[in-house]
Amino acid sequence: MKKLAAFLGATAVVAAMSSAAYAARTDLVLGVVLEPPHLDPTAGAAAAIDEIVYANVFEGLTRIGQNGEVQPALAESWEISDDGKSYTFKLREGVTFHDGTSFEAEDVKFTLERAMADDSTNAQKVLFSAIESVEAVDPATLKVTLDHPQGSFLYNMGWGDAVVVAPETADGNKEKPVGTGPFKFENWAKGSSVTIVKNPDYWGEPVALDKAEFRFIPDAAAAIPALLSGDVHAFPMFPADAVTQVQGDPRFEVVIGATEGETILATNNGKEPFNDLKVRQAIAHALNRDEIIMGASNGFGVPIGSHFSPANEAYVDLTGTYPYDVEKAKALLAEAGYPDGFSGTLKLPPPAYARQGGEVVASQLREIGIDLEIVPVEWAQWLEQVFTNKDYDLTIVSHTEPNDINIYARDDYYFNYDNDAFDAVIEELDRVSDPDKRNELYAKAQRIIAEDAVNGFMFQLPKTGVWDAKLEGMWENMPIQANDLTGVRWAE
């Protein structure tokens, strides 16, 4: 017994020592859900890559700010020709990559051409589709010519998939990323964490942190003890269910922000009976968004009535298009020829919002006679069965790419939705750059898919951030998938 006491005493001393270093902290341990497959944002779609390297290790011509706005980054400024087809970027000078080589217009040219190339493995090639040619006028000037005016071009260049890489190191970025950012990659302990350290030669304002560790904690359950025990200082995306457990604890700050994730009951519009508008309207009437939000994400999250983020200035509140009304839903279903309902499947990918939200949705649709079999799938299966082969009835998923209402215009997209009027709006959007006109077109697009009840529009996925109360500068919202640490510091 004495030995046990001595042992416990010793561990207590170790614990005390580690908390003694608390006062002058410049290190940070951040908990993230997923481990990235590699660290090259220009060669993979995984959000987990951007969540580590975007703005920290890699920078692009432009960058997306805290509220989704386009800011200058490696391009100091730019000029757009009158026909909207030619962009001349003035690049920052005196910038070096982490390996010491200097950053010049040729690097950007290389980056863009690499992404556009036929054998490119860039997951968002569509971002570069409008580019006709890239020219390095001089080391600090870059001219990009588009084959048609594109309203979102500067925004596109701010994506993680468009960050600038150096020709010398591009092939090694998956393992050892070399960028121009304020942090340098240091170490990747596979399965455990990625560590980045301050870049002393950074061109811009130096960061306050000396070292930041992204620790992979895939389990919601493991996240709570990690936070409560002080092992991890911040969770940009804390499991929504667990927030209740730390709310009111003065050690932590809970910040509920918004993501770009429209969480929808995606519907196979090409399959019976979901190809019938009345059936889709019935489903829309049967969904009780408040209960879904309560069950799926612990009550956090803003209801949406279309595929658009409430944080966007072009947002229109369409949640009243088909209000919750079970009787109306049953009537519509009967009109469509299904007075006794029907049965189908609901495929659910792994995140809690889908698995838990799915149970609520299934229960609500059962009320109007639609009997859903819940089929849980891994992401691998979801991508293959639902996304690629469109072998599904209903599924729940959050579309986290920003401003992605244009997916409804894509041919052969997994919603199997086809509406020429909608396609025309999106086509026009691509050419218009006047902000007012764009907002108007966005509103029109939102209305069309809301009225067509293409999918069950449920809620905007919340960003449930929880971190040490002494930490400043963490992003409240998540306009893009990133954990920008450039402004993060510990309070004195």
Added chain:
Amino acid sequence: MSLDPVFIAGPERHILRQALSNRSFLIGLAIVALVAAMAIVSFVWTPHDITRLQVSDRMQGLSLAYPFGTDHLGRDILSMIMIGARNSIAVAILAVGIGIGLGVPLGCWAAARGGWLDEAVMRVNDLVFAFPALLSAVMITAIFGPSAINAIIAIGIFNVPVFARVARAGALAIWPREYVLAARASGKGRFLITVEHILPNIASVLLVQGTIQFALGILAEAGLSYLGLGAQPPMPSWGRMLFDAQTRMVVAPHLALFPGLAIVVTVLGLNLLGDGLRDVLDPRVRRQR
């Protein structure tokens, strides 16, 4: 392994009396009967309907209306544990069934034929044993999709070599016995001898082993469904209840307490029953006490 099959020969009333005075057996039987009763009752009645979610009643503590509280979707924990018992028992029984159904014939066949066939069966047994069971079960459910059926298959596969081994060892001990030799001499075939003489004699060993595998099956099912690879909603399972409870343990520890206790009690009951059965049926153990 030395098995002594003579114990079956004793009068059955004697065994019954033994059983009724065996504490392990009685406690185990009582617990198992209770869990089974709970599962059966759940077919016709549960305190609440757990398929109709009352999200507004979520995360409630213990009360008269909800004796064990409610979960994150407002479902009654007691009702879920009752229906979960059904799931656990069904998965474990069927997994044991697969093990007995395939393993016992294999083991008996190997013992009856001997030679290369025996060797082959045993090598295949070793092969299955060499695979990490839980990890392989995870792979199997990942391939065929998570569901109760696939959990049964995944657990069942690893029961096959267990029963094959036990059946073979038991059968090998009986084949050289005089009455078997006599039966052979009178021209009876191996199959008939196995059915008439071997199986009745190894039944009690199989029963004891079955109880143990049953308990292991309940634990394995809990582990798989904790990983999300077992029965799927709306069917509740104890393992998944524990998984769901984990993120809420600080504010609602009862969510983790009751399903955990349900597993412990059930497995304990089965193990006690198995121990008791062995004491009663196997005189070798009895002598030691």
Added chain:
Amino acid sequence: MIPYLAKRLLTGLLTLLAASIIVFSVLEVLPGDPARIMLGMNASPEALAALRMEMGIDQPVLARYLDWVAGLATGDFGRSYTYSTPVIDLIAERVAVSLPLALLALALSTLIALPVGVYAASRRGTLSDTLTMGLAQVGVAIPNFWFAMLLVYVFAVGLRLVPAGGFPGWDQGILQGLAALLLPAVSLALPQAAILARVTRSAMLEVLGEDYIRTARAKGLPRRAVLWRHALRNALIPVLTIMGLQFAFLLAGTIIIENVFYLPGLGRLVFQAISQRDLIVVEGVVMLLVATVIAVNMLVDVCYAIADPRLRTAR
């Protein structure tokens, strides 16, 4: 003994070969395209094809199998699709967590189980025997992940004595590493200890009934000496068998515990690799585990021979 070992070695190798066929063909039918998973929803067909070629998964099945087995034989486990590093490096990193964890758990379990088992056997039929064996019964019935959850909340969250999970890496110091493995090891060890204690007790009871023990006692040897020196030594055979099985289980069966404590061990590597369809990693780890089980079983057999000279001559 040598021919016996040679025969064991041969069957072991054949088992491995059979296992490699099973593992490879089972994973071949796993749905999901690794390239699609890496590039995500909006990947273009050209990008997918380019990546598939880069990963070598556009080759025919048989060619890939032969390639893989030939690699295994020379210690080359291939390259991970997702991490694009050699699989053997990934495995080595994880073994550095899983192996110490398994050994720690086995040590804890043995340290608890042997004294308890011997004690209970020596007090057969008394209240303390009934109580300890009753506790052991409960221990066997507790799911280790549930026990782990309870431990985390008491010792990491409540008392803040040890980390709640994660692994700092051995380069951060042995003590830190051990502290991170303590709770996982305890939660793994308890149910194993309960099983081992029961086995030890019954093995001891069997031995204690033998004539030579009675003779030893009659010769006036002290009770303790008889119990520990003579009886336990002879009871070790079944105990060793169980320990061998437990070690194999602990190395491979920690997948749930690794999830609870988010330890970067072998189990989670496989779990993760399955969901990302990084099949070559799954295949590599499973083969390694199968080989371990076979090796451990052989080792246990050799230990038998050492613990019991009678077996040595018999063979």
